[in-house]
Amino acid sequence: MELTNERKLKSELQLKKLGIPINENLPLTELDSDVNVRTKEEIIDRIIALTIVSAKGMGASNGEIDEFIEVFKAFDLFTDEEKIFIEKKSPKQREFIQYSWKIECIWVLLWSINIIQELGIPTNTCDVDLVYETVLSSTKEDLIKKTSLRGTNEILDSLDFTYRSHWADRDAQLNGSQIPSNFNEGVIYERHYTFNWLVNYMEEEWDAVSTDT
Incomplete structure (x- = not known):
């Protein structure tokens, strides 16, 4: 649990530096040991x-x-x-x-x-x-x-940042406000979708991947 909380805090710090709103109540991402990254x-x-x-x-x-x-x-x-x-x-x-x-x-x-x-x-x-x-x-x-798979920790770090970015994007849309730093909502969505597939989120296959925030 400490590792996932550290990841959450790291993502939130990055977002704050960019002027992106955060939601401290968003859940933690999974532990590295609980994730089955695609081959x-x-x-x-x-x-x-x-x-x-x-x-x-x-x-x-x-x-x-x-x-x-x-x-x-x-x-x-x-x-x-x-x-x-x-x-x-x-x-x-x-x-x-x-x-x-x-x-x-x-x-x-x-x-x-x-x-x-x-x-x-x-x-x-x-x-x-x-x-x-x-x-x-x-x-x-x-x-x-010529390729090698990145470590699970690095993949989950980027997933966590993307997940929290996606929440900020959706929150801005709901409230009719603009996200600071000019985040691209299409890029965020596609990244979140891909990361969730990469880590077998809810064991969903490509056509059915969800991007909960």
């Missing part, structure tokens, strides 16, 4: 799938998507909802927007396997070109060989 192979499979669906979300042609799927032998890596999107010849605009945001999830997952060194504060969207260059110029085997 490196699971994470890389998810990176590949998300890279392809986000590329379609950002306007890649159906031919390009088919090529990516073939190169990575990726069709079995998609969730049920992702398969529906991938197979649509003319998705709706809201679907393009929804899946284009998944680039932010890939950023977190690349960080979790030590390709991205710093997540940064969730104010700006990630480096899209770097994400696509990193993944699409590699094979699955390349990614497995």
Whole structure:
């Protein structure tokens, strides 16, 4: 319990320095020993799938998507909802927007396997070109060989900060106020979603991950 309380206090101090409101009554995150982080192979499979669906979300042609799927032998890596999107010849605009945001999830997952060194504060969207260059110029085997999984403690530290940031964002929305530091609500949401999947929060699979605050 002391470790999780220390993590909470650390996150709250970071948020205070940024001028972000905190809620001292939010619960503690789990102990490191109680968390079952996804394996490196699971994470890389998810990176590949998300890279392809986000590329379609950002306007890649159906031919390009088919090529990516073939190169990575990726069709079995998609969730049920992702398969529906991938197979649509003319998705709706809201679907393009929804899946284009998944680039932010890939950023977190690349960080979790030590390709991205710093997540940064969730104010700006990630480096899209770097994400696509990193993944699409590699094979699955390349990614497995050149990466290592971050420690559970570091992952939970970032999850805790993101979780408390997400509360501040939602609280501001409810009260019609603006969050200081120009936090990006889309970035915060996608990060929280991804971290909860990473740590098997409530044992939920990708299409069903919740982001309670």
